[in-house]
Amino acid sequence: MFPEYREQISHLKVHDEHFARLFNRHNELDQQIKNMEAGIVPTNGVAIEHLKKEKLHLKDSLYTILRKTTNA
Known part of the structure; x- marks a missing residue:
């Protein structure tokens, strides 16, 4: 995720x-x-979609932080 921010991600994970x-x-x-998609954990499509939406929201938040700290 975000290979162009690899160094920034490493720094932020620590600090x-x-x-x-x-x-x-x-x-x-x-x-x-x-x-879930591999069938290792039983689930239904609704649960997967909920998790995917949460994951996307987190990715957007991470990207926003990366952009702010890069431009600071």
Whole structure:
């Protein structure tokens, strides 16, 4: 995710607790979705869609933080 911000992400994960929480939650959701889609975890389409929407919202928030801290 966001390879052009790799260094900034590494820095923020260590120095910005809020960013680190969002980043970790995004990764957790990504794994949950993969497990559901692979049939490892039983689910229904509604649950997957809910998680995907939450993941997208987190990605937007992370991108906003990255843009703000890069332009600061």
